[in-house]
Amino acid sequence: MKRITFYILLISIFAAFSLPGRSGSVLQNKVVIDSRMTLEEATSGLKIPSPLKKSLSLVSVNYYSFDGRLHEGQVLVQSKLAGEIREIFREIEESRFPVAKVVPIVKYGWSDSLSMSDNNTSAFNYRLVKGTKVMSAHATGRAIDINPLQNPQIKRGKASPLGAKYDIKVPGTITPSSPVAKAFTRRGWKWGATWRSTKDYQHFEKK
Numbered sequence: 001m002k003r004i005t006f007y008i009l010l011i012s013i014f015a016a017f018s019l020p021g022r023s024g025s026v027l028q029n030k031v032v033i034d035s036r037m038t039l040e041e042a043t044s045g046l047k048i049p050s051p052l053k054k055s056l057s058l059v060s061v062n063y064y065s066f067d068g069r070l071h072e073g074q075v076l077v078q079s080k081l082a083g084e085i086r087e088i089f090r091e092i093e094e095s096r097f098p099v100a101k102v103v104p105i106v107k108y109g110w111s112d113s114l115s116m117s118d119n120n121t122s123a124f125n126y127r128l129v130k131g132t133k134v135m136s137a138h139a140t141g142r143a144i145d146i147n148p149l150q151n152p153q154i155k156r157g158k159a160s161p162l163g164a165k166y167d168i169k170v171p172g173t174i175t176p177s178s179p180v181a182k183a184f185t186r187r188g189w190k191w192g193a194t195w196r197s198t199k200d201y202q203h204f205e206k207k
């Protein structure tokens, strides 16, 4: 092969591989992918009764995170509520209310406390209400926890996640007038902040 032919070949190979790659990375720069798993992956590693598993949907959502950039995450939720979750997150995105990240809790080995400490927003988790024998609304995918670090659960003065504070001046904190609370409550979701004994600022659920 002549040297010039070799160079032409080399350049065309380079062009063929680099161009789609470059445009691809431009696209990825626009949206930060926090989660892009399959439903199978999102429900793996835990014994979930088959009918319950079949009643769940994995919803892709976009939101602005604390870095000011648009992110893509996923909510594993009861299929009947999938449409509302889509609408609610569209409202949250439009309002630019920051959501840290939204990743199915399988990433945290189904540990609520690990997910909360990482400020992760999540819905389905086949678990009991902490400290009880009652199944949580999360166990049927009818509840979601948003930005746990800014919106802790406060039970008898103790915050979960540990060390978290509820301060309405901090961005990402849900207040009655915030777009998050409005988007959920307008659709009939109950907010844990309105509970009498335990205040659960991160928690919204729908029967």
Ligand SMILES: [Zn+2]
Binding pocket: 138, 143, 144, 145, 200, 202, 203, 204
């Ligand atoms: Zn919750």
